[in-house]
Amino acid sequence: MLAQRTVLFKSSGTAAASTAAKAVAASGKEIIDLTAGEIWSQTASSVREGAITAIDRNVNRYTDTLGLMELRRALARKISAETAQPWSADEIAVTSGAKQALFNAAMVLVNPGDEVLIPAPYWTTFPAQIIIAGGTPVFIETRHNNYVPTVSDLAAAVTAKTKAIVINTPNNPTGAVYARDTLSDMAQLAIDRGLWIIFDECYAAFAHAPHSHHPIVTVAPHARDRTLIVNSFSKSLALTGWRIGYLAGPKTVISAVKALQSHTTSNPNVIAQHALLHHLELGDATFQLQLQRRVADARTLGLSILSALTPVPTPAAQGGFYFYLDLTELQRRANYNSQEFNADDVVNALLMEAGVAAVSGTAFGDSAGVRLSYGVDLDLLDKALRRVTAILNTWQ
Structure with a gap:
């Protein structure tokens, strides 16, 4: 059975x-x-070169559970540049794609019975992982507001059991890009109600003019200590099959993620890690x-x-x-x-x-x-x- x-x-x-x-x-x-x-x-030439070089060097051993320290430092520099805030390697976990980053977040934050607010339509994995963690997804309808959640609707759904809000912008599946003011209001709601923010920005590289992507910790720096950033290179570098992403957040959360990941996948694929590191260090935006x-x-x-x-x-x-x-x-x-x-x-x-x-x-x-x-x-x-x-x- x-x-x-x-x-x-x-x-x-x-x-x-x-x-x-x-x-x-x-x-x-x-x-x-x-x-x-x-x-x-x-595949980007810089990614291919990094992978081939690692293979030629017979790279085949475990790395740290959270990924190569050099890669985590490179990612910290990347996130620092994108958010205009300093980040360190011990605030970064390298994961096997964004799905693992989200799963890690759900497993270390959500207790059985906790509620998590998810704007709908939603990417199908969001509620599934909350349910696996024992939580209850609470869906916030957005169709009436061009697929963007209103803060009043979010606030009305908050209960004593609410633990977190999932924010996905640019949004999958709707393509909605959340405006700066919307993100600011959502962050303030999370602060006022003591909620975590799970911020999925996997499509950040594809905000189409005149729309712009805004990292929520840039818009609301005071929400950083309750925000987890989820991203991957599946979209921005077209590396879906390589399964390489990251989770960024408070050190205490990343420490818990390390313990969890040590009992699930351990470190992400080592060749993918070296390939990405090579791209971040020697590649460009071309x-x-x-x-x-x-x-x-x-x-x-x-x-x-x-x-x-x-x-x-x-x-x-x-x-x-x-x-x-x-x-x-x-x-x-x-x-x-x-x-x-x-x-x-x-x-x-x-x-x-x-x-x-x-x-x-x-x-x-x-x-x-x-x-x-x-x-x-x-x-x-x-x-x-x-x-x-x-x-x-x-x-x-």
């Missing part, structure tokens, strides 16, 4: 969407997969800027095509690399004609009729949303979005 906790969560909704797409493709149907949270790209331009070009192309949608508003796509389609009006029209459907039905129709794989908003706690990644090849994106537009424009 399986452990009781296994009934509390399911496999990742995004992973399930990708699996469904592959299954249809295996039957011989052409499928354009817009489900994955990654950018199709070559690759990341090229990646940002490529994503910006894809966004421009996609918005141009999706502007032809008639029953669905053109997504704002303020940050990240997802188009999040709001099906509310489409559902309203269908309900008027006694033809109810949800996002799962739309995603299935796109897969079977248009040959385009998307992620249903039900994976993100939203039955009226569809997520489309634009991190793919531009020609494929063009073809896929034209198919999506054609199909949805028949659903009126």
